[in-house]
Amino acid sequence: MRDTHDFEDFYAAVFDQLVGQLFLVTGNLQDAEDAVQEALTRAAVRWPRLRRYRVPEAWVRRVAMNLASDGFRRFRRRLAVAVRLRADLESRQAAPPEVPGLMDALRALPVAQRKVVVLHHLLDLPVEEVAAELGVPVGTVKSRLARARSALAARLAPGTGAEGLRDQEGAGNHG
Amino acid sequence: MADLRERLAAQAEQAARAARGPGAAATLRQARARRRRVLGGRVALSLLLVTGLGGLTSWLLDERQLANPPQATVPVSGQVAPLWTARGAASEPLAPQDRTLRAAGDLVVATTGYGGSSGRTRAYDARTGALRWTHRTGLNAFVTAVGEGMAVVAPQYGPLIGLELATGRERWRFPLTEGQGPESGTISGGTLFVGTSFPAEGAVDPPVVYALELATGRERWRAVLDPGTDLQWAAPVADGGQVLVADTLSHEGSASASHLHALDATTGQRRWAADLHAPTQGFFADPPVLSGRLAYLPTASGQLLAVDTGSGREVWRDQGGFPVLAGVRDGLVIALVGDRLVGFDAAGGARRWQTPVGRGEGEQWAVLDGDAVLVASGGALVAVDVATGAARWRAPVGPAVGRPVAAGERVYVATRDRLVAVDRTSGRELWRSARLRPATAPVVTSGRVVVAAGDGTLRGFAP
Numbered sequence: 001m002r003d004t005h006d007f008e009d010f011y012a013a014v015f016d017q018l019v020g021q022l023f024l025v026t027g028n029l030q031d032a033e034d035a036v037q038e039a040l041t042r043a044a045v046r047w048p049r050l051r052r053y054r055v056p057e058a059w060v061r062r063v064a065m066n067l068a069s070d071g072f073r074r075f076r077r078r079l080a081v082a083v084r085l086r087a088d089l090e091s092r093q094a095a096p097p098e099v100p101g102l103m104d105a106l107r108a109l110p111v112a113q114r115k116v117v118v119l120h121h122l123l124d125l126p127v128e129e130v131a132a133e134l135g136v137p138v139g140t141v142k143s144r145l146a147r148a149r150s151a152l153a154a155r156l157a158p159g160t161g162a163e164g165l166r167d168q169e170g171a172g173n174h175g
Numbered sequence: 176m177a178d179l180r181e182r183l184a185a186q187a188e189q190a191a192r193a194a195r196g197p198g199a200a201a202t203l204r205q206a207r208a209r210r211r212r213v214l215g216g217r218v219a220l221s222l223l224l225v226t227g228l229g230g231l232t233s234w235l236l237d238e239r240q241l242a243n244p245p246q247a248t249v250p251v252s253g254q255v256a257p258l259w260t261a262r263g264a265a266s267e268p269l270a271p272q273d274r275t276l277r278a279a280g281d282l283v284v285a286t287t288g289y290g291g292s293s294g295r296t297r298a299y300d301a302r303t304g305a306l307r308w309t310h311r312t313g314l315n316a317f318v319t320a321v322g323e324g325m326a327v328v329a330p331q332y333g334p335l336i337g338l339e340l341a342t343g344r345e346r347w348r349f350p351l352t353e354g355q356g357p358e359s360g361t362i363s364g365g366t367l368f369v370g371t372s373f374p375a376e377g378a379v380d381p382p383v384v385y386a387l388e389l390a391t392g393r394e395r396w397r398a399v400l401d402p403g404t405d406l407q408w409a410a411p412v413a414d415g416g417q418v419l420v421a422d423t424l425s426h427e428g429s430a431s432a433s434h435l436h437a438l439d440a441t442t443g444q445r446r447w448a449a450d451l452h453a454p455t456q457g458f459f460a461d462p463p464v465l466s467g468r469l470a471y472l473p474t475a476s477g478q479l480l481a482v483d484t485g486s487g488r489e490v491w492r493d494q495g496g497f498p499v500l501a502g503v504r505d506g507l508v509i510a511l512v513g514d515r516l517v518g519f520d521a522a523g524g525a526r527r528w529q530t531p532v533g534r535g536e537g538e539q540w541a542v543l544d545g546d547a548v549l550v551a552s553g554g555a556l557v558a559v560d561v562a563t564g565a566a567r568w569r570a571p572v573g574p575a576v577g578r579p580v581a582a583g584e585r586v587y588v589a590t591r592d593r594l595v596a597v598d599r600t601s602g603r604e605l606w607r608s609a610r611l612r613p614a615t616a617p618v619v620t621s622g623r624v625v626v627a628a629g630d631g632t633l634r635g636f637a638p
Contacts (some may be wrong), residue, residue, distance in 0.1 A: 015194060015196045016192070016196075017187070020187030020191030020194070024183060029190055029193055032194075036194075040202050044203050098186065099185050102182050102186055121179055121180050121183055
């Protein structure tokens with residue numbers, strides 16, 4: 001019973017914020033919710049063990065991030081069809097308000113680059129931890145960050161951080 | 176950089192505020208169910224569809240009442256028991272192509288469906304429910320096409336496998352490139368036409384359409400389409416010496432447009448590509464409907480498009496909402512749009528009539544049945560006269576699962592709870608099954624009405 005209560009508390013604490021993070025990766029609220037929900041369902045199956053982790057949320061986020069990659073689109077396709085069968089797509093959940101320019105710039109990046117941007121720039125994880133969370137080499141994280149910054153700098157308007165991004169490009173390549 | 180962080184945080188906060196999950200209790204129920212079923216990871220997403228069709232879609236649905244209800248009929252009837260029950264079919268509501276049981280002669284072909292790495296395809300005797308054969312197909316087995324004595328099946332990422340329909344004996348395998356997933360196929364004149372996509376997130380590899388010799392699996396041709404697109408679920412349409420397939424964007428911004436492609440059926444050469452004017456992603460399970468020189472199809476932007484099949488020229492379009500196409504009859508294209516069944520002038524697109532049929536929980540289907548259209552929408556089955564658009568009868572059967580099927584003097588429809596039979600002329604309910612949570616639409620063959628139930632069994636009923 002304690003496990004159940006633990007999980008309920010955990011779910012309540014992390015669902016919304018993980019959806020917020022995944023939204024930056026998927027660019028679509030429904031995708032983000034589905035990925036997080038699936039990851040939390042998997043977490044519930046493993047909860048007796050996961051609850052002893054220092055940061056179980058990191059496990060859920062990693063699973064959700066993975067779901068936002070391989071094979072997830074295929075599921076989304078299935079869901080899209082299911083939705084079409086049941087209702088007009090116009091009546092789907094309203095998208096959240098978007099920070100001007102940001103989501104367009106993020107959507108223009110490959111998903112792999114969006115992930116490193118979120119983990120490094122939103123969650124402040126060092127590149128080593130980003131590498132560990134994504135299961136890729138540190139060098140890969142650095143190069144993805146560098147490319148992402150470069151692309152974001154080109155897309156974000158002057159005075160909104162683009163200069164800072166350019167300034168950081170070198171550091172991204174090396175650090 | 177601090178500015179970027181602030182903007183990311185602000186955006187994440189906005190999305191978090193809009194987030195709506197099913198909650199911890201529902202998640203725990205799903206987790207327990209998953210443990211019980213001992214299934215693989217991806218099935219949970221199907222479970223979301225199962226348990227959540229109400230929950231997941233209730234907020235998708237605009238619960239509107241029927242504006243002008245046609246005559247209602249009073250549910251009656253006895254509860255009937257199946258003549259036979261067989262195990263081994265998928266228990267989850269699956270994608271439309273998976274959810275359709277395939278009837279061929281005296282056989283019903285079903286898969287164990289989404290979520291199992293050891294997925295199987297099975298063929299059952301429609302009259303008795305006896306298992307005729309089993310094939311170990313693989314991960315997320317599905318039936319690509321059935322016809323001309325063959326069943327073509329595939330695991331999620333291929334290969335395509337040709338089976339003798341009568342025996343299940345494997346005749347050939349056609350390998351696909353890693354990451355390439357087959358969609359629905361069409362069998363016509365000894366050839367399998369099947370589209371494939373690369374559905375991994377971020378992939379922009381172009382989809383490929385294959386023409387394979389049905390008897391041997393030998394490749395006749397392949398057509399590589401546009402990078403940044405995926406093919407829709409719908410099977411290719413082979414007609415008039417060409418093959419029509421529709422694509423959609425792989426993801427936001429992956430391509431500038433989606434197209435309906437016409438390929439030469441003999442060579443695979445592209446004859447034309449019509450812009451669907453749909454800069455968003457959307458998948459449709461139903462293929463284009465052909466009549467005369469025109470093809471009618473829905474687009475991801477919620478339009479009904481009429482395209483000249485000789486040139487790809489757009490003839491007309493209706494932008495009134497997502498259409499569910501019933502078909503073409505007597506110069507009318509009939510489609511369910513929102514809560515209305517609409518008869519469009521086939522040549523020009525003018526709306527000749529429209530009839531409110533209701534909308535609410537459950538799937539929406541529209542099926543031509545002679546001079547009537549059977550509509551499943553809003554928890555009811557409605558028969559509408561093609562010529563006038565007048566509703567003939569309305570049967571409050573419950574939210575539909577899959578398309579209704581007319582056979583003999585009856586119409587059969589699977590609802591979320593049961594299989595229901597109504598009189599084709601009056602709409603009077605004749606019988607209903609006990610609660611079995613149908614996972615597929617029914618098929619009618621060899622004097623039986625067969626449906627897959629939510630417990631993974633097939634049930635065969637007397638008509």
